[in-house]
Amino acid sequence: MIFNHKPLSAGLYFVSTPIGSARDITLRALDVLASADMIAAEDTRTARKLMEIHGISPGQRPLIAYHDHSTGAAADRLVAGIAAGKSVAYVAEAGTPLVADPGYELGRAVIAAGLPVTAVPGPSAMLAALTVSGLPSDRFLFVGFLSAAQSQRETEIAALRDMPFTLIFYESPKRVYALLTDLVRILGPERQAVVCRELTKRFEEVQRGPLSNLSVMFHDRAVRGEIVVLVGRAGAVDVADGDVQTALKEAMKTMRIKDAATMVAGAMGLPRRQVYQIALTLGDDA
Numbered sequence: 001m002i003f004n005h006k007p008l009s010a011g012l013y014f015v016s017t018p019i020g021s022a023r024d025i026t027l028r029a030l031d032v033l034a035s036a037d038m039i040a041a042e043d044t045r046t047a048r049k050l051m052e053i054h055g056i057s058p059g060q061r062p063l064i065a066y067h068d069h070s071t072g073a074a075a076d077r078l079v080a081g082i083a084a085g086k087s088v089a090y091v092a093e094a095g096t097p098l099v100a101d102p103g104y105e106l107g108r109a110v111i112a113a114g115l116p117v118t119a120v121p122g123p124s125a126m127l128a129a130l131t132v133s134g135l136p137s138d139r140f141l142f143v144g145f146l147s148a149a150q151s152q153r154e155t156e157i158a159a160l161r162d163m164p165f166t167l168i169f170y171e172s173p174k175r176v177y178a179l180l181t182d183l184v185r186i187l188g189p190e191r192q193a194v195v196c197r198e199l200t201k202r203f204e205e206v207q208r209g210p211l212s213n214l215s216v217m218f219h220d221r222a223v224r225g226e227i228v229v230l231v232g233r234a235g236a237v238d239v240a241d242g243d244v245q246t247a248l249k250e251a252m253k254t255m256r257i258k259d260a261a262t263m264v265a266g267a268m269g270l271p272r273r274q275v276y277q278i279a280l281t282l283g284d285d286a
Contacts, residue, residue, distance in 0.1 A: 003034040003056070008087035012078070012110045014097040015089050016122030019226070020200030022053045026122045030054055036089035038081050040066040040074075042102060043093045050091075066090065068102045075109040082115045089120075094226075096124040100144045100170050126168055129196040129228035132206055133166070136233060141165040148175065150182070155259050157186045158266025167231040173197075173223040180215040183231060186267045187211065192232035198225035244268060248279050257283050 013032050018024040033039065034056045041047035044065050051058065066074050078088050090103050097103040110117050130137050141163055146153045160167055171179050176195065183193070189212035197205040203225065207214060211231070244264065251260035261276040268275075 004031040005035050006031075008032065008035050008037075009116070010082050010085045010087055011116030011118055012082060012107065013087065013089045013118050013120055014103060014107065015091045015120045016096045016124065017047075017050060017091050017094055018200070019094045019123045019125045019128065020198065020204075022050060024123050024200060025050070025054065026120070029120050029122055030056065032087075032089050032120050033091070035087070036061070037086035038062045038064065038078065038088045040064045040078055040088060040090045040106070041093075042067050042091070046093050047091050066102065066106055070102070075106050078106060079109050079113050079115065082110060083113060094123075094125070096122065096126075099124060099126060099142070123200075125170070125196075125199055125226060125228055128199045129194070129230055130166065130168065132196065132199075133194040133230045134208060135166045135192065135194060135230055137166065139165045139233075140168055142168045145170050145172075146179065150178070151255055151259065153179070154182055154186060154255075154263050157182055158263040161187060161266035161268075162234045164233050166233055169229040169231075171227050171229055173225060173227055176223055176227050176229065177215070177218045177221070179229060180211060180218055183229075184211045184215050186263065187231065187234075188267075191234075194230045196228040196230070197223065199228070201225070244270065244275060244278055245282065248275070248282055252279065252282065 013036060015029045015032055033051055039047065039058060039061060041063065044063050048058065048063065064074065064078065082088055090097055090106060092101045092103060098107060107117055126142055130140060143160065146156050146169060169179065189210060191211045193211045193214055195207045195214055207217060247264045248260055251263055255263065257279045261279040262272060265272040265275040
């Protein structure tokens with residue numbers, strides 16, 4: 001392949017890379033990878049392999065690791081290179097940089113130094129999943145990874161209960177069943193949802209249906225690969241008076257009053273202040 005080796009102007013180039021199929025990379029991304037003075041990557045092994053597939057040699061150019069555990073020195077080195085007139089291409093392990101990716105801090109450092117930041121758009125697991133989900137795409141909210149701690153995760157889900165958007169989560173294959181179980185309990189079993197696994201890869205899988213069905217489907221199932229979970233927007237729900245107290249009593253067995261009120265209010269679509277006052281009454285009675 002013939003690349004456009006036109007020199008790049010100094011700056012940081014956020015280069016989107018394939019989430020599965022190596023052929024999903026854009027021609028502009030290849031041009032930038034072939035021409036940049038320095039290359040930074042979340043995983044240098046993945047970056048090097050991608051470049052080899054497309055016939056690009058790093059040559060004598062620096063290939064610098066920049067990930068969640070990188071120190072400030074790594075960012076300082078890249079910022080200094082740009083300030084000296086060099087072009088830096090940053091690539092995520094897969095997908096669009098900054099979306100659940102450590103490139104965010106690097107971007108902030110370059111911007112703080114008053115230096116240019118350019119996007120080289122391309123693949124994104126979030127957008128690919130939304131495209132095939134069949135859920136409303138006119139308004140959506142990317143949530144990313146929720147807390148691994150169940151109580152905190154429940155609180156975070158409850159806060160999203162009545163958001164009028166399609167919700168998009170990233171999740172570890174080891175925790176997908178736990179996430180689906182929490183979603184069923186807090187958002188309701190009939191809420192429409194989609195689980196996308198290994199998008200654009202050989203074993204791509206898309207499962208659609210009510211949350212309750214998906215929870216059963218992934219129970220006791222060994223799951224591998226990258227996972228995106230999408231949940232349809234909220235609808236109106238009728239809540240019986242006694243249900244609020246029952247839900248609060250159950251939640252308060254394992255949660256603080258404040259957290260229990262937040263979770264129940266979110267799950268039932270009620271004002272948090274109203275539920276909190278009921279929780280305080282139950283707490284006093286106890």
